[in-house]
Amino acid sequence: MHSGILRARQTAVFVAFFLLLTFLLLRLLYLQTVKHSFYARIANQQHIVEIELPPKRGTIFDRRMRVLAVNFNTDSVYANPRIMDDKRDAAIRLAAALNLSAGDVYARLRRDKAFVWIKRKVTPAESSRVKGLKIEGVDFVKESKRFYPNSSLACHIMGAVDIDNKGLEGLELLNDRYLKGKSGCLISAQDARRKLLQSYQNEFIPPKNGHSLVLTIDEVIQNIAERELFKMYDKYHAKGASIVVMNPKNGDILALANFPNFDLNDHGRRPADSVRNRAINDFFEPGSVFKVITASGLLEEKAVSLNDTFFCENGEYKIGSKTLHDVHPYGTLTFKQVIEKSSNIGTIKAASLLGPERMYKYVKAFGFGDTTGIDLPGEVAGIARPPSKWSKISMNAIPMGQEVTVTAMQLACAISVIADNGYLVRPRIVKAIIDEKGETVKEFPAIVRRKVITPETAALMRYILKGVVDNGTGRKAKIEEYTTGGKTGTGQKVEPSGGYSHDKFTASFIGFVPAEKPAMAIAVCVDEPRVVYYGGDVAAPVFRNVADQTLKYLRAKR
Amino acid sequence: MKLSKWLLSIIVAVAISLLYVHQQVELVKLSYSIDCKEAALKYMLDRRARAGYNVNNLEAPSRLENALLAQKIEVAYPKRAQIVKGTPSPIRMAKAGAKSATRLRTAAVEKRSFLTGFFEFFGIGAEAFAKEK
Numbered sequence: 043m044h045s046g047i048l049r050a051r052q053t054a055v056f057v058a059f060f061l062l063l064t065f066l067l068l069r070l071l072y073l074q075t076v077k078h079s080f081y082a083r084i085a086n087q088q089h090i091v092e093i094e095l096p097p098k099r100g101t102i103f104d105r106r107m108r109v110l111a112v113n114f115n116t117d118s119v120y121a122n123p124r125i126m127d128d129k130r131d132a133a134i135r136l137a138a139a140l141n142l143s144a145g146d147v148y149a150r151l152r153r154d155k156a157f158v159w160i161k162r163k164v165t166p167a168e169s170s171r172v173k174g175l176k177i178e179g180v181d182f183v184k185e186s187k188r189f190y191p192n193s194s195l196a197c198h199i200m201g202a203v204d205i206d207n208k209g210l211e212g213l214e215l216l217n218d219r220y221l222k223g224k225s226g227c228l229i230s231a232q233d234a235r236r237k238l239l240q241s242y243q244n245e246f247i248p249p250k251n252g253h254s255l256v257l258t259i260d261e262v263i264q265n266i267a268e269r270e271l272f273k274m275y276d277k278y279h280a281k282g283a284s285i286v287v288m289n290p291k292n293g294d295i296l297a298l299a300n301f302p303n304f305d306l307n308d309h310g311r312r313p314a315d316s317v318r319n320r321a322i323n324d325f326f327e328p329g330s331v332f333k334v335i336t337a338s339g340l341l342e343e344k345a346v347s348l349n350d351t352f353f354c355e356n357g358e359y360k361i362g363s364k365t366l367h368d369v370h371p372y373g374t375l376t377f378k379q380v381i382e383k384s385s386n387i388g389t390i391k392a393a394s395l396l397g398p399e400r401m402y403k404y405v406k407a408f409g410f411g412d413t414t415g416i417d418l419p420g421e422v423a424g425i426a427r428p429p430s431k432w433s434k435i436s437m438n439a440i441p442m443g444q445e446v447t448v449t450a451m452q453l454a455c456a457i458s459v460i461a462d463n464g465y466l467v468r469p470r471i472v473k474a475i476i477d478e479k480g481e482t483v484k485e486f487p488a489i490v491r492r493k494v495i496t497p498e499t500a501a502l503m504r505y506i507l508k509g510v511v512d513n514g515t516g517r518k519a520k521i522e523e524y525t526t527g528g529k530t531g532t533g534q535k536v537e538p539s540g541g542y543s544h545d546k547f548t549a550s551f552i553g554f555v556p557a558e559k560p561a562m563a564i565a566v567c568v569d570e571p572r573v574v575y576y577g578g579d580v581a582a583p584v585f586r587n588v589a590d591q592t593l594k595y596l597r598a599k600r
Numbered sequence: 601m602k603l604s605k606w607l608l609s610i611i612v613a614v615a616i617s618l619l620y621v622h623q624q625v626e627l628v629k630l631s632y633s634i635d636c637k638e639a640a641l642k643y644m645l646d647r648r649a650r651a652g653y654n655v656n657n658l659e660a661p662s663r664l665e666n667a668l669l670a671q672k673i674e675v676a677y678p679k680r681a682q683i684v685k686g687t688p689s690p691i692r693m694a695k696a697g698a699k700s701a702t703r704l705r706t707a708a709v710e711k712r713s714f715l716t717g718f719f720e721f722f723g724i725g726a727e728a729f730a731k732e733k
């Protein structure tokens with residue numbers, strides 16, 4: 043009996059354990075087969091990580107392969123609020139180290155997240171200050187940041203990028219698709235501390251770094267242009283100023299500068315009036331520089347010859363109810379002298395031999411009323427109305443540069459026509475796009491848009507414009523060692539209420555050097571210089587200084 | 601017999617398992633090592649990029665001008681008449697051709713071999729050679 047009870051108990055325990063084991067085995071089978079995908083997904087989420095590998099943004103070089111814009115890594119500060127104890131104290135200390143508002147930082151730290159940005163792309167000084175604080179939960183991650191070694195040099199050409207290295211303006215915007223590159227991808231396992239285990243790498247697609255730009259800009263010439271332009275801009279307290287230095291043969295822009303300008307490394311805090319690229323964004327009535335177009339048209343159509351004479355009414359010429367004035371009273375002048383001395387009366391009388399249709403033809407042929415096609419964003423075309431929209435007095439205004447609006451870039455291209463034997467070239471800033479290894483990906487050849495005037499007419503114009511500098515209003519553009527040709531201009535600005543201003547002018551000088559075989563065409567335009575406002579006094583000296591130093595630099599380089 | 605076969609199988613299985621574990625441990629160690637080396641490479645590349653940036657910054661024309669101004673040093677370009685061209689540049693020498701280059705080299709202070717001298721004696725530039733004494 044006793045042994046029977048014992049055997050029964052043994053059987054009961056055996057059955058109980060057997061059932062338990064069976065249950066466990068069935069449970070194991072269930073988890074390993076039926077629920078396999080569910081738990082495998084959770085495990086992969088924890089252990090497998092997909093990381094985007096950001097590409098390196100392309101570099102921007104000048105024509106001598108000097109770096110103008112480059113990327114490298116900087117620290118960005120983040121925090122894990124979930125593991126932070128005293129958030130208020132951390133916020134105060136971080137705000138002090140990073141020049142931020144303590145309230146903003148505290149608001150971020152109060153979020154229930156494992157990752158919040160405190161400040162991205164900090165300076166090395168800020169980074170070392172934060173490291174010195176040794177705050178639990180605060181760490182760094184490397185991010186690529188754009189730097190410009192020359193600060194404000196060619197700022198309007200380069201443009202700017204945003205915090206994520208996306209182009210916003212200028213060449214950075216226009217060529218963003220070449221510069222940005224393509225992200226890569228890394229799928230790999232990670233350990234419990236989120237350290238990558240690259241031996242368990244599933245997939246690796248390397249990033250394609252961005253291509254680089256090679257510009258036509260010369261860093262040294264750009265610096266010369268900016269320095270000389272700033273001296274004048276500061277001296278005459280001008281509202282704005284622009285200069286374009288161009289190779290007339292192939293359209294290479296050697297320098298393009300505007301004032302006011304800004305620091306490319308701190309563009310977030312730049313003043314509003316420094317943003318725009320005045321050389322292509324601003325249009326104005328050019329004044330007497332436009333007589334170059336009128337004279338070219340007259341000579342090309344053989345409507346005048348150099349020695350034809352015009353009576354300049356001793357400085358006052360009544361046309362209907364209006365009176366046209368010259369700056370100085372002149373009697374009879376030859377056509378050459380009319381341009382040299384910039385007589386408005388002589389010009390109008392000569393232009394009447396051309397007529398509206400032919401005048402408009404040359405205005406358009408020289409590129410006015412159209413964009414130049416330069417590879418920079420935001421270019422405006424200016425205004426050049428067809429004769430059907432002209433008033434009765436337009437033929438007395440347009441030949442001397444009124445009722446037509448132009449940009450500094452258009453003026454540079456126009457004077458390049460004279461310098462390059464009558465051909466209008468398209469200006470270019472980007473010479474080539476190269477890859478990481480320096481191989482050319484894309485080239486931008488020089489483009490000749492059209493023939494505007496014959497080489498003979500261009501030679502005559504160069505002779506006349508040389509006379510402007512030797513004997514006329516452009517004497518302050520004369521260079522000691524080289525012959526120069528050019529034209530001065532002092533355009534009246536239009537008042538908001540209508541009518542021309544008597545105290546607001548745009549002073550300009552457009553020219554080329556050397557006069558016989560031009561290597562360089564330069565346009566200088568100054569918006570509202572104070573006290574002194576004539577083109578010959580304000581803009582011509584800038585031309586002289588830039589041309590002189592640039593030629594000496596190019597000679598030394600050779 | 602049966603027992604020893606069974607025991608052998610267990611020992612082999614354990615050995616293989618241990619080998620597998622060792623392999624995995626080495627893989628993980630390798631991963632950490634790769635990680636460290638990659639971080640070091642990134643750091644060096646960054647430093648190189650920064651050094652390049654600093655050099656560009658130091659060579660910036662505006663910075664050089666300001667530095668000269670601060671030292672009250674006035675630098676001016678020479679006038680055309682002040683420039684005198686001396687020895688041709690190496691690039692020009694290469695372009696002039698190997699023969700010309702050879703002649704120019706022998707015109708400098710170098711000992712000429714007998715054979716060189718013999719052949720060049722009959723060459724075009726023989727009169728132009730400087731004799732070393």
